[in-house]
Amino acid sequence: DTAVSQTPKYLVTQMGNDKSIKCEQNLGHDTMYWYKQDSKKFLKIMFSYNNKELIINETVPNRFSPKSPDKAHLNLHINSLELGDSAVYFCASSWGANTGELFFGEGSRLTVL
Amino acid sequence: GQNIDQPTEMTATEGAIVQINCTYQTSGFNGLFWYQQHAGEAPTFLSYNVLDGLEEKGRFSSFLSRSKGYSYLLLKELQMKDSASYLCAVRGSYNTDKLIFGTGTRLQVFP
Numbered sequence: 001d002t003a004v005s006q007t008p009k010y011l012v013t014q015m016g017n018d019k020s021i022k023c024e025q026n027l028g029h030d031t032m033y034w035y036k037q038d039s040k041k042f043l044k045i046m047f048s049y050n051n052k053e054l055i056i057n058e059t060v061p062n063r064f065s066p067k068s069p070d071k072a073h074l075n076l077h078i079n080s081l082e083l084g085d086s087a088v089y090f091c092a093s094s095w096g097a098n099t100g101e102l103f104f105g106e107g108s109r110l111t112v113l
Numbered sequence: 114g115q116n117i118d119q120p121t122e123m124t125a126t127e128g129a130i131v132q133i134n135c136t137y138q139t140s141g142f143n144g145l146f147w148y149q150q151h152a153g154e155a156p157t158f159l160s161y162n163v164l165d166g167l168e169e170k171g172r173f174s175s176f177l178s179r180s181k182g183y184s185y186l187l188l189k190e191l192q193m194k195d196s197a198s199y200l201c202a203v204r205g206s207y208n209t210d211k212l213i214f215g216t217g218t219r220l221q222v223f224p
Contacts, residue, residue, distance in 0.1 A: 004155075041198060043156065043214040056211050090155060100144050100204055102212065104155035 003027050004105040006091045012111045013081060020077045021108045023091030031055075032074040033092040033102065034066060043090070049074055050096065078110075086112045115139045117215035119201050124221045125191055133186045133218045135201030144204040146212060147175050147186045151197045159199075160186070188220075196222045 004025045013019055025032060033056075034046040048056035049068040063079045078085060091105040116138045125131040137145070144163040148156040162168055162177035162184060174187040186199055198219045202212040 040216060041150075041219075042216050043200065043202075045211055045213075048211065100146050100161050100212070101158045102148075102156075104157070106155050 004091055004093055004103050006089075006105040006108050008108060009106060010109050010111075012113065014113055015081055015083060017081050018077070018079045019081060019110070020075055021089055021091075021110075022073070022075045023105055024073050025091075025093040025103070025105075026072065027093055027103060029093035029103070030071055030096045031094045032068065032071070033094075034074065034076050035090040035092060035104075037088045037090060037107070039087070047074075047076075081110075081112045083112050086110055115203075115205065115213050117201055117203060117213060119199075119215045119218045121216070122219045122221070124223060127191055127193060127222055127224050129191050130187065130189050131191060131220065133188070133199050133201075133220065135184045135186070135215060137182050137184070137201070137203050137215075139203050139205050139213060141205040142179060142203060143206055145175075145177055145184050146202040146204070147173075147184075148200040148202060148214075149197050150200060150217065156200055191222050193222050193224065196220060 006023045031050045033048045037043045046060050047066045051071045052068045065077045068074045088107045088109045090107045092102040118136045147159040150156040160175040167176045172189045177184045198217040200217045201215040
């Protein structure tokens, strides 16, 4: 059973389109995250939710909108995609603040043409 | 500002020992983490240090010196499957799981 699962794994789309990535975790964790890993492999946090409440919102364009319908799901919607949005987006979860051990999904590779 | 530095690439031979260094300058500190990431895969947790000293976990050990802003990951008895990127990450403050990652060190193990 996959602990943190994301879909789709690959996404190729045109500039200007809107796309969503879904994430689900079956670990019973309270906290979920979105991280972006660029072409230089730099992993940077975007958002964090604790029990459906937004707790971390880094300096991310408001074209990116996370949504957490329940604590097991955290989706990421991106409007008006730009070339610079091409990256691998990782969903992760943890037991909560101050644990440090993140469980990552397999990543969703987004390519914007 | 937040700055975490690691060497970009390292190579080593199967069976050898390798040390991957990480230096950090962050506005706060509440723990240092090491993650392993194989190419095309998700990062996986390796170790955690919050106090000075060495934490040993099988073939892997991690060391922390808070006064020097320095950590290293030591890998012993290297195996081919240890070829991966190793990411150093710092948690800047208490009661958050916001991890600031370095750019990672790509380790290649040769036979």
